[in-house]
Amino acid sequence: MQNMASVSIVGAAGYTGQETLDRVLAHPQLELVAIGSDSLAGQPATALDPRLNRNGGKRAPIFITNDAALACGADITFVCLPNERAAAIEPPARGVVIDLSGAHRFDDAEVYRRWYGFDHPRAGELGRWSYALPELVPPHGTLIANPGCYATAALLALGPLAGAIDPAGVVVDGKSGMTGAGKVPRPSMHAGAVLENISPYKVGVHQHAPEIAAHLGFDVTFVPHLLPVRRGLLATCYVRSGGAGLRALLEAHYADSPVVTVLPEGATPDLSRVRHTDAAEIALFDDGFTDRTIVICAVDNLGKGAAGQAVQNANLLFGFPEAAGLRLSGVLV
Numbered sequence: 001m002q003n004m005a006s007v008s009i010v011g012a013a014g015y016t017g018q019e020t021l022d023r024v025l026a027h028p029q030l031e032l033v034a035i036g037s038d039s040l041a042g043q044p045a046t047a048l049d050p051r052l053n054r055n056g057g058k059r060a061p062i063f064i065t066n067d068a069a070l071a072c073g074a075d076i077t078f079v080c081l082p083n084e085r086a087a088a089i090e091p092p093a094r095g096v097v098i099d100l101s102g103a104h105r106f107d108d109a110e111v112y113r114r115w116y117g118f119d120h121p122r123a124g125e126l127g128r129w130s131y132a133l134p135e136l137v138p139p140h141g142t143l144i145a146n147p148g149c150y151a152t153a154a155l156l157a158l159g160p161l162a163g164a165i166d167p168a169g170v171v172v173d174g175k176s177g178m179t180g181a182g183k184v185p186r187p188s189m190h191a192g193a194v195l196e197n198i199s200p201y202k203v204g205v206h207q208h209a210p211e212i213a214a215h216l217g218f219d220v221t222f223v224p225h226l227l228p229v230r231r232g233l234l235a236t237c238y239v240r241s242g243g244a245g246l247r248a249l250l251e252a253h254y255a256d257s258p259v260v261t262v263l264p265e266g267a268t269p270d271l272s273r274v275r276h277t278d279a280a281e282i283a284l285f286d287d288g289f290t291d292r293t294i295v296i297c298a299v300d301n302l303g304k305g306a307a308g309q310a311v312q313n314a315n316l317l318f319g320f321p322e323a324a325g326l327r328l329s330g331v332l333v
């Protein structure tokens, strides 16, 4: 097993790309060799953010095109591109590729037509990729599909309970900060549309509903909402117990996890404790009026929901400490 791995980040100038870059720079066993951005190619890393190469230290190389970053022969290539652009990539012949987009999460190309709104350009190769959510589906192979942000929170909350709850009528209510929508401005992301507002969107047609269903083994009703905050995501899940002690199942499943915490009885997950981190908090409550149980998971959409999970997957694949490079400590206000 090697002690160091070289890293290329494709789409490094987007939100998930920049967050991946930050974790790679903090990782003692990862060496950054390439950062890709079509719009910044040829420019220094400081063109993205003056904090890079701060105080004269050369922490990041100059930008190259996304195609050049893909082809540079790194041990690990993180792909942080929009779905349709990521779907078209030819994976490099060597090393491990971790795709943070949704472009390789399903074997069935029909899912892309129905839920993502495009015909997958490399449909015949989808079977080469494997979905990896470390606490539930550990990574294996060299082509890794990193989970979606809402799907991460819903699956962390419900995955360990899947065999112990009534599969009928499960409801997942999701809420995400605006960075979940990426950096490219759109009218629906304008401050005038988002601030002092909470909007449900893609109701009944969100692409994470089939992703959640694929890994639970049954369908769920999923409704996402946009919050007027920059980052952080909550999944509030409504289920009926099949009789088993659900809290004990969750506590046992996550007992050894460096990333996921099951909160003590009565404590509620809170965006402010997971924002800017790679941690997940889960809590479980019995509904005082009905026979339902409510399971809530909080993550940062850019942390455990994207870049933190991608680095965690890389760590597991290379035999590095699972939490190396991740943001898990601190009690910041």
Ligand SMILES: NC(=O)C1=CN([C@@H]2O[C@H](COP(=O)(O)OP(=O)(O)OC[C@H]3O[C@@H](n4cnc5c(N)ncnc54)[C@H](OP(=O)(O)O)[C@@H]3O)[C@@H](O)[C@H]2O)C=CC1
Pocket (backbone or CB within 6 Å): 011, 012, 013, 014, 015, 016, 017, 036, 037, 038, 039, 040, 066, 080, 081, 082, 083, 085, 086, 100, 101, 102, 147, 148, 149, 179, 180, 181, 182, 183, 184, 301, 302, 305, 306
């Ligand atoms: N934001 C989030 O919380 C999460 C996002 N994801 C997924 O991760 C992927 C990346 O998301 P995110 O980082 O938020 O996206 P951003 O829009 O912030 O960044 C995308 C990057 O890809 C580059 N790019 C290359 N080709 C295109 C193109 N045709 N159109 C637009 N951009 C292009 C961009 O420009 P350039 O090359 O010029 O720099 C940009 O740097 C997406 O597939 C998203 O669904 C997954 C989980 C959470």
Ligand SMILES: CC(=O)N[C@@H](CCC(=O)OP(=O)(O)O)C(=O)O
Pocket (backbone or CB within 6 Å): 083, 100, 101, 102, 147, 148, 149, 150, 176, 177, 178, 179, 180, 181, 182, 207, 208, 224, 226
């Ligand atoms: C707030 C917001 O818009 N969030 C994005 C989630 C992005 C993501 O994780 O999804 P994919 O990787 O599957 O595209 C959305 O709802 O589409």
